[in-house]
Amino acid sequence: MxxxxxxxxxxxxxxxxxxxxxxxxxxxxxxxxxxxxxxxxxxxxxxxxxxxxxxxxxxxxxxxxxxxxxxxxxxxxxxxxxxxxxxxxxxxxxxxxxxxxxxxxxxxxxxxxxxxxxxxxxxxxxxxxxxxxxxxxxxxxxxxxxxxxxxxxxxxxxxxxxxxxxxxxxxxxxTGRGDLPGRAPVTQWRWHNNLALPTDRLTLEGVTPATAADLHAGGDGGFEWVDGEPFEGTRVASGMLVKAYEEGLLRPEFGVFVLVRREDGRAVGAMGFHAAPDDEGMVEIGYDLVEGGRGHGYATEALRALSAWALARDDVRRIIAKVDQGNLPSQGVVTRAGFEKVGEDEELFVYELRG
The missing domain is CATH 1.20.120.450 (dinb family like domain)
Incomplete structure (x- = not known):
């Protein structure tokens, strides 16, 4: 990148x-x-x-x-x-x-x-x-x-x-210095630096559109990954972020976060929301870890932190996570983070955490 x-x-x-x-x-x-x-x-x-x-x-x-x-x-x-x-x-x-x-x-x-x-x-x-x-x-x-x-x-x-x-x-x-066809004049504006959430062992670093575009295109996003590159789910989620940005629908604090180990600055996975909260205050969360980052409790630690941050907001009332029925490790993650199973279909279990 x-x-x-x-x-x-x-x-x-x-x-x-x-x-x-x-x-x-x-x-x-x-x-x-x-x-x-x-x-x-x-x-x-x-x-x-x-x-x-x-x-x-x-x-x-x-x-x-x-x-x-x-x-x-x-x-x-x-x-x-x-x-x-x-x-x-x-x-x-x-x-x-x-x-x-x-x-x-x-x-x-x-x-x-x-x-x-x-x-x-x-x-x-x-x-x-x-x-x-x-x-x-x-x-x-x-x-x-x-x-x-x-x-x-x-x-x-x-x-x-x-x-x-x-x-x-x-x-x-x-920045309020010119006009664009079809857009109202800007009278107030601020920088919007990315959000970073610290945990005991990690920093959840918010992904900007610039970083997301690089990740989606096959790059490293500027991170040093434990396994050399991110898991495929991170690239897919980054593509969703880029699409939302291009359509003017992105709320960046409800985007993608890369999980970075504080001990060595290396990325072990990603976590984020599928979209901003809906009218009823519901958001869906997802995550993945590279193979070298699994088995250490990183996903649980990150999920607890990101869920707590979201539920502390006025616009979020509940968080859902959908997990493959055969994915026992991921089911363990959401359960340890306090989510409860509230539904299922032929392929997925649906878990929920309320504020």
């Missing part, structure tokens, strides 16, 4: 600097950046602030707040100097991303109070691309961000946004 990381951050920064360097002789302080209240100069320096702040969060492994520091421009700095700060901040952030282990998460408020390195990378890329657009609009310049970078941002941070005709206008629309 091609991870969103340091190379992509530096590509975004290069795109920004290449455009703005053509206008360093202009007045950036006296001109507002597009629809923003900030000046073009203030917005440009804000890009550098974001990049260095994200680097600080990851490098410092921030747990519950923003690391309390800021950067301040040198007195008398000109527009070329501002671009130099953006380039340097981008390089520091890229280096941090390259040296940060995949499983590390650090504080970010939206929406689950943490983000992984791909999430931080995507946020940094978005800040660069979108604010370059704002500055360009203020200065009367033409700018179109690289489509592949925009797609990475959308499939990482906007899982509930149905893809549009092209990534760049879709990203502008999703």
């Amino acid at each position: 091609r991870n969103t990381g340091g190379d992509q951050v530096q590509e975004a920064v290069a795109s920004c600097v290449a455009l703005l360097r053509t206008a360093t002789d202009r007045d950036w302080e006296g001109v507002k950046a597009g629809r923003m209240s900030w000046s073009c100069r203030g917005t440009a320096f804000h890009v550098a602030e974001d990049l260095i702040a994200y680097a600080g969060q990851l490098a410092g492994r921030a747990r519950d707040r923003w690391v309390p520091f800021e950067i301040v421009p040198e007195e008398g700095i000109d527009n070329d100097g501002v671009l130099e700060v953006i380039e340097t901040s981008g390089a520091l952030f890229a280096a941090t991303l390259r040296s940060t282990p995949r499983e590390v998460r650090a504080f970010h408020p939206y929406p689950f109070r943490s983000a992984n390195r791909e999430g931080f990378a995507a946020m940094g890329i978005a800040e660069v691309l979108l604010h370059t657009h704002d500055i360009a609009e203020g200065l009367g310049l033409s700018y179109e961000a690289p489509a592949e970078l925009c797609e990475s941002v959308l499939t990482t941070l906007f899982p509930d946004v149905r893809p549009g005709p092209a990534p760049w206008p879709t990203l502008l629309w999703a």
Whole structure:
């Protein structure tokens, strides 16, 4: 899988600097950046602030707040100097991303109070691309961000946004900066970093549309799997997630979670919901483990955690699981997790857990 990381951050920064360097002789302080209240100069320096702040969060492994520091421009700095700060901040952030282990998460408020390195990378890329657009609009310049970078941002941070005709206008629309035919204007928006649920031995890592597409296509999703690759059920579930995303129906917290061992960062299986809760508050859950992850109680541990998380919500009242009648190990999993058998057909037993 091609991870969103340091190379992509530096590509975004290069795109920004290449455009703005053509206008360093202009007045950036006296001109507002597009629809923003900030000046073009203030917005440009804000890009550098974001990049260095994200680097600080990851490098410092921030747990519950923003690391309390800021950067301040040198007195008398000109527009070329501002671009130099953006380039340097981008390089520091890229280096941090390259040296940060995949499983590390650090504080970010939206929406689950943490983000992984791909999430931080995507946020940094978005800040660069979108604010370059704002500055360009203020200065009367033409700018179109690289489509592949925009797609990475959308499939990482906007899982509930149905893809549009092209990534760049879709990203502008999703952040209240443009219009898309047939869609209402966006007036409020937030990043949507993936959910991660810790257990004693595992982390259940929410799968983004970007990761799901790679898994469905036969990739590893950016994970190191105990058996070298995921079980087939994980690929099928990932395909269902991609389909929901493409149709604009995805609620990512009710998607797929990869089960990652905390002791070594290796993936042992996946678990997730077939869809969001229905009108009666019912969701169906499913799971699979690679062969090397079986027999250790991982599925039971994960099922207890994910079920507890779901039933703590106001929109979930009961969870069902359907298990093949011949699958005794899986029947043991749901039973140990507190599910009760409530029905059956010729092939399946139906189990239920209520809040």
